[in-house]
Every structure is written in structure tokens, then in C-alpha cells.
Amino acid sequence: MKYKNNRGCLFVLSAPSGTGKTTIANRICKELDNIEISISYTTRQPRDGEVEGLHYYFIQKDRFNQMINDNAFLEWAAVHGNYYGTSRYKIEEILSSNKDVLLDIDTQGGKSIKLQDPDSVLIFIMPPSFDELKNRLIKRATEPIEKINQRLQNAHKEISESIHYDYIVVNDDLDRAVEEVKCIIKAERNRTIRYNIKHMFKSKEG
Numbered sequence: 001m002k003y004k005n006n007r008g009c010l011f012v013l014s015a016p017s018g019t020g021k022t023t024i025a026n027r028i029c030k031e032l033d034n035i036e037i038s039i040s041y042t043t044r045q046p047r048d049g050e051v052e053g054l055h056y057y058f059i060q061k062d063r064f065n066q067m068i069n070d071n072a073f074l075e076w077a078a079v080h081g082n083y084y085g086t087s088r089y090k091i092e093e094i095l096s097s098n099k100d101v102l103l104d105i106d107t108q109g110g111k112s113i114k115l116q117d118p119d120s121v122l123i124f125i126m127p128p129s130f131d132e133l134k135n136r137l138i139k140r141a142t143e144p145i146e147k148i149n150q151r152l153q154n155a156h157k158e159i160s161e162s163i164h165y166d167y168i169v170v171n172d173d174l175d176r177a178v179e180e181v182k183c184i185i186k187a188e189r190n191r192t193i194r195y196n197i198k199h200m201f202k203s204k205e206g
């Protein structure tokens with residue numbers, strides 16, 4: 001990868017809860033080289049099977065507030081009644097090692113990232129329909145019914161925010177959706193704005 005300034009690129013994946021975004025994000029990081037998923041901080045309680053430092057860093061609200069005051073978050077947001085934030089330090093560490101970052105964050109976070117870095121790439125994963133989304137959330141059974149209803153209400157708002165995104169991928173077939181996101185990432189990596197042509201001349205001289 002010969003990125004300008006030897007800096008990786010920020011890719012954001014957003015979707016209503018239950019759309020399969022996290023599964024897609026994990027597959028992307030497994031199947032593509034040179035891209036790392038960012039692990040967020042959250043005040044939400046861990047779900048069964050979630051591991052500290054692998055799925056999230058689970059912290060208390062006062063530590064989260066402290067991190068806001070310390071400017072430790074590149075972006076943060078309240079989502080479904082909990083707080084979530086992206087570590088500024090960790091993102092900088094990955095990007096400056098010339099690697100891409102994949103952020104699995106909500107649409108508030110996506111908008112904030114785009115404002116800070118207009119060359120970032122926002123990809124919205126769309127569910128096939130609201131009915132399908134409701135079925136998936138009920139089947140997943142990670143939340144009680146009132147939380148599922150809250151997430152469905154938020155889904156309407158999030159879908160209307162997709163107009164601010166660069167790409168929309170419909171997840172009606174997981175393999176195809178993963179393939180489409182991979183194609184977007186590969187194409188974006190080859191955009192002229194990211195390519196360091198000076199590298200060509202340097203390697204010729206040297």
C-alpha cells in the first residue's frame with residue numbers, strides 16, 4: 001500500500017442494530033489484508049459471550065466522562081441509552097502504521113468522522129425490510145422486547161441518515177454483502193487522492 005503521507009484510510013460501517021454489520025465487519029477484517037477493526041469503549045453491560053478488549057472495553061460512566069474531558073475520543077455518542085466512543089489514540093496508532101481502520105459505529109459517529117476527515121469512507125448496511133429486521137432482532141434474543149422496540153424505533157432514524165453515506169449495501173445475502181463491502185474498500189484504496197505517486201519516482205532513483 002503506497003498511501004499518501006503513509007497514512008491508512010478510515011472506513012465506517014453503520015447499520016440499524018440486527019442488520020449483520022458486526023458479522024460483516026469481522027469477515028472484512030479476516031478476508032482483507034491491512035485493515036484493523038477499532039474496538040470501542042462502552043458503558044453498556046457485556047452480553048453473554050462478549051469479551052473485554054475483544055468486543056468492547058466495558059467501562060463505567062464516570063470513566064467515560066473522564067475520557068471525554070481528556071479528549072480521548074475521536075468521536076463518541078449516546079446510542080440506545082448507552083455511551084460508546086472511539087479511542088483517538090488507537091485510531092492514530094493504526095493509521096500512522098499505514099493500515100486502514102474499520103469503524104463499526106452508529107450514524108452520529110459516522111457523520112462526525114466525515115466532518116473531521118472528508119476522505120473517510122462511509123458505508124451503510126441496509127436491512128432488506130423492517131419486518132426482516134424485527135425478525136432478526138427477535139431471533140438474536142440478546143435484548144428484552146422493550147429494548148428490541150427501542151432499537152427498531154432507532155432504526156427508522158438511522159435509515160434516514162443513510163443519505164449522508166457514500167455507499168449503501170443491502171444485506172439480504174451475507175456473502176454477497178461482504179463481497180460488495182470488500183469491492184468498495186478495494187476500489188477506494190485505489191483512488192488517486194490516496195495514492196502517493198512520489199513513491200514511484202523515489203523507487204526509480206533509489
Ligand code: 5GP
Pocket residue numbers: 014015016017040041044075076077079080084085086104105106107108109110
Ligand atoms: P451494540 O450495543 O449493539 O453493540 O451497539 C449499538 C450501536 O452502537 C451499534 O450501532 C454500534 O455500531 C454503535 N457503536 C459501537 N461502538 C461505537 C462507537 O465507538 N461510537 C459510536 N458512535 N457508535 C458505536
